[in-house]
């Protein structure tokens with residue numbers, strides 16, 4: 001690791017990087033270079049206006065995002081605000097923070113002031129993965145990773161808040177590389193004193209995570225592997241593609257909610273001979289009679305929607321954009337309840353889910369259970385503490401009278 005140094009040259013041969021030369025004159029051999037560039041908030045305008053900018057670390061605001069001058073507020077990357085959970089002054093660089101602070105300020109300007117308390121979360125695109133991070137980590141004494149890693153699966157690492165005076169501090173789940181170890185591994189704890197370094201089993205971690213409800217949010221990477229067959233020029237059957245599902249989306253307005261459309265067929269069409277991907281063309285997730293949609297959904301625990309940062313209106317908008325057809329079928333009065341003119345073959349891939357129907361009966365389904373949904377009005381509820389992933393094949397049928 002070379003920290004705090006600059007780069008003077010990236011050296012290459014035949015179009016490929018071979019080394020990096022540092023400003024200090026060292027040459028470090030490399031075949032991949034990741035250059036992390038730090039930033040500083042631009043506080044000059046605020047300083048000129050006589051506002052407090054700390055030591056250049058951000059425009060100082062109170063819990064309502066107001067500076068000492070009540071006619072000036074600051075939000076987003078440049079604002080240094082008191083963290084509702086720790087009381088410490090922090091500055092965050094994320095889209096969530098900028099957008100939620102804008103909402104908070106708009107509420108104050110329109111006469112409904114409330115302090116800024118949104119749970120920080122962050123998403124990013126890393127190749128085929130869309131990792132999401134909830135909470136902030138400022139030290140921890142438990143760390144672990146969930147089991148179930150492997151090709152096409154996420155590894156969820158959870159850092160739990162410290163017991164004692166800092167109890168209640170939010171931890172930081174992180175998404176690891178998707179090709180993690182096949183067997184659950186434990187992570188060493190940081191040394192907290194002269195004692196032995198204990199180890200946390202994933203089971204222990206899961207048990208603790210249940211206590212810290214805010215941490216038990218669902219997280220689903222959408223890089224599920226999809227293998228597609230077709231025919232080559234000689235008419236032989238071959239694998240024509242093998243990789244992540246191209247049409248997959250991790251929702252930003254409801255952390256842990258993800259949908260993927262691995263395949264679709266239209267009524268009366270023969271099987272695509274070359275195995276060309278039809279999903280980019282799909283404009284509705286509810287198939288016409290005789291058509292099909294292959295859907296994989298991951299639902300976070302319903303408790304996620306109780307978080308003050310959850311906004312059902314913006315979530316509804318994202319659903320309309322990302323799950324067209326199904327979003328429109330959702331009832332406004334009874335969130336989650338809907339009916340589509342389809343017979344749905346469903347299987348629970350992982351987790352626990354509850355099926356709600358008209359008569360109020362709640363049917364719990366868990367990993368490996370299958371369901372046949374005959375065009376009935378229904379809702380999927382996640383009353384568990386973890387995510388649930390379901391695969392469905394929706395088969396379009398004529399609408400019932």
Ligand SMILES: Cc1cc2nc3c(=O)[nH]c(=O)nc-3n(C[C@H](O)[C@H](O)[C@H](O)COP(=O)(O)OP(=O)(O)OC[C@H]3O[C@@H](n4cnc5c(N)ncnc54)[C@H](O)[C@@H]3O)c2cc1C
Nearest residue numbers: 042045075076077078092093094095096098122123124125
């Ligand atoms: C390379 C990169 C990747 C990122 N990736 C992610 C990500 O994956 N996920 C995530 O959540 N966040 C990400 N972020 C952070 C995210 O983009 C920022 O947190 C967010 O855009 C901040 O919004 P903002 O409105 O506070 O500031 P900005 O988006 O920076 O907007 C400030 C605006 O003010 C203008 N401005 C500045 N000074 C003046 C002036 N004196 N007069 C008039 N206008 C002025 C600027 O030109 C700019 O348009 C990334 C940032 C960068 C740079």
